[in-house]
Amino acid sequence: xxxxxxxxxxxxxxxxxxxxxxxxxxxxxxxxxxxxxxxxxxxxxxxxxxxxxxxxxxxxxxxxxxxxxxxxxxxxxxxxxxxxxxxxxxxxxxxxxxxxxxxxxxxxxxxxxxxxxxxxxxxxxxxxxxxxxxxxxxxxxxxxxxxxxxxxxxxxxxxxxxxxxxxxxxxxxxxxxxxxxxxxxxxxxxxxxxxxxxxxxxxxxxxxxxxxxxxxx
Amino acid sequence: xxxxxxxxxxxxxxxxxxxxxxxxxxxxxxxxxxxxxxxxxxxxxxxxxxxxxxxxxxxxxxxxxxxxxxxxxxxxxxxxxxxxxxxxxxxxxxxxxxxxxxxxxxxxxxxxxxxxxxxxxxxxxxxxxxxxxxxxxxxxxxxxxxxxxxxxxxxxxxxxxxxxxxxxxxxxxxxxxxxxxxxxxxxxxxxxxxxxxxxxxxxxxxxxxxxxxxxxx
DNA sequence: GTCTATAGTCAGATAGAC
DNA sequence: GTCTATCTGACTATAGAC
Numbered sequence: 001x002x003x004x005x006x007x008x009x010x011x012x013x014x015x016x017x018x019x020x021x022x023x024x025x026x027x028x029x030x031x032x033x034x035x036x037x038x039x040x041x042x043x044x045x046x047x048x049x050x051x052x053x054x055x056x057x058x059x060x061x062x063x064x065x066x067x068x069x070x071x072x073x074x075x076x077x078x079x080x081x082x083x084x085x086x087x088x089x090x091x092x093x094x095x096x097x098x099x100x101x102x103x104x105x106x107x108x109x110x111x112x113x114x115x116x117x118x119x120x121x122x123x124x125x126x127x128x129x130x131x132x133x134x135x136x137x138x139x140x141x142x143x144x145x146x147x148x149x150x151x152x153x154x155x156x157x158x159x160x161x162x163x164x165x166x167x168x169x170x171x172x173x174x175x176x177x178x179x180x181x182x183x184x185x186x187x188x189x190x191x192x193x194x195x196x197x198x199x200x201x202x203x204x205x206x207x208x209x210x211x212x213x214x215x216x217x
Numbered sequence: 218x219x220x221x222x223x224x225x226x227x228x229x230x231x232x233x234x235x236x237x238x239x240x241x242x243x244x245x246x247x248x249x250x251x252x253x254x255x256x257x258x259x260x261x262x263x264x265x266x267x268x269x270x271x272x273x274x275x276x277x278x279x280x281x282x283x284x285x286x287x288x289x290x291x292x293x294x295x296x297x298x299x300x301x302x303x304x305x306x307x308x309x310x311x312x313x314x315x316x317x318x319x320x321x322x323x324x325x326x327x328x329x330x331x332x333x334x335x336x337x338x339x340x341x342x343x344x345x346x347x348x349x350x351x352x353x354x355x356x357x358x359x360x361x362x363x364x365x366x367x368x369x370x371x372x373x374x375x376x377x378x379x380x381x382x383x384x385x386x387x388x389x390x391x392x393x394x395x396x397x398x399x400x401x402x403x404x405x406x407x408x409x410x411x412x413x414x415x416x417x418x419x420x421x422x423x424x425x426x427x428x429x430x431x432x433x434x
Numbered sequence: 435g436t437c438t439a440t441a442g443t444c445a446g447a448t449a450g451a452c
Numbered sequence: 453g454t455c456t457a458t459c460t461g462a463c464t465a466t467a468g469a470c
Contacts, residue, residue, distance in 0.1 A: 026243045038438055045465060160416040167388025168381050182356055182376040199377040203424040210423030257455055262447060
């Protein structure tokens with residue numbers, strides 16, 4: 001091992017993603033990052049060039065494995081199914097489980113889910129630059145799979161449903177206190193990723209497979 | 218009419234809520250607000266005391282009528298039902314429609330939905346201070362109504378479902394480009410509040426009424 | 435690669451004239 | 453109530469010694 005087990009660059013990345021997730025990107029200064037990481041203030045600009053570039057590096061570091069896992073899950077299922085449409089719950093699990101896995105393991109904790117949720121609301125530039133382009137191909141694949149799984153829905157309806165799913169997903173893994181508020185006094189409000197997943201899957205599957213416009217009840 | 222049709226205070230409020238919704242609270246400076254409102258920089262601190270107090274005033278101005286409408290809708294339905302449990306879709310519509318109404322009418326446009334979505338992610342202080350306390354009573358009422366409408370679900374499950382519904386809701390009315398991304402090339406991606414509502418209701422109702430833990434399929 | 439020192443900018447807040 | 457002018461502090465970014 002080295003005498004310095006992690007490089008300055010990696011320390012900055014690890015600290016930045018933690019602070020971004022906790023307080024938001026805009027509210028996290030380079031000074032806070034470098035102080036918490038025990039590196040010099042100028043190190044960020046030396047290694048990354050700017051704060052924006054650091055933000056991009058943090059996103060990329062998390063989004064790439066997430067997208068890879070989602071794509072791999074889907075492809076494995078599709079080759080196993082050999083042309084037959086997949087089950088809706090199977091597709092949902094293939095999409096969600098990489099998120100849960102990354103939230104549970106590694107030192108990153110629930111960093112990614114917070115970053116993803118923020119990317120929907122913080123300065124729109126981040127969304128377009130990273131989230132959109134990186135996720136584009138993956139989302140298209142899942143859209144097609146979902147369309148085959150629920151042929152009764154129109155393509156537009158499929159898009160809406162997936163859109164709703166993404167919104168639900170990104171908020172579900174935020175322990176934003178809404179659940180605790182709802183639970184009122186005395187309720188459990190266990191919020192581990194596993195419990196969240198257990199509660200979330202039936203909600204999503206039922207919502208996705210709800211009757212569409214042409215087949216009213 | 219006065220020679221000054223709107224007071225400085227109101228001009229600040231109207232401008233602030235517009236900029237908050239567009240760029241986020243943290244990214245909107247008092248200088249930007251006062252410049253856009255054509256008032257003096259010192260006016261914000263004179264009328265509101267601080268930026269935080271201005272933020273609180275903006276939230277309050279929108280949340281109070283929203284909560285009042287939601288509560289009134291539910292109470293009207295409950296008295297009409299005379300003790301019998303309400304339909305799930307009826308409850309959902311009573312909760313969602315005030316949001317759509319406020320997004321559609323008034324000069325505020327879709328300000329409120331953007332503010333609500335932000336309140337889940339921006340500095341946690343805002344959520345606890347305004348959103349939580351203001352919405353507490355309303356959410357409890359809807360929780361009870363939903364529990365009566367779906368007695369098969371445990372209280373914990375009701376909380377989870379409502380939590381998911383709130384997440385879905387807050388993202389659904391953001392034209393955050395995710396839908397356009399999903400739609401790919403050539404699809405319609407009409408995103409008016411009415412269309413969103415039409416697509417949203419079946420998703421939410423199906424998700425809320427999905428089978429719970431004790432009654433597996 | 436890492437540091438100090440600092441330039442240049444912008445933030446929220448306030449004192450005091452009118 | 454409204455204005456000008458200014459204070460104080462924090463920020464990103466960079467230049468240059470080591």
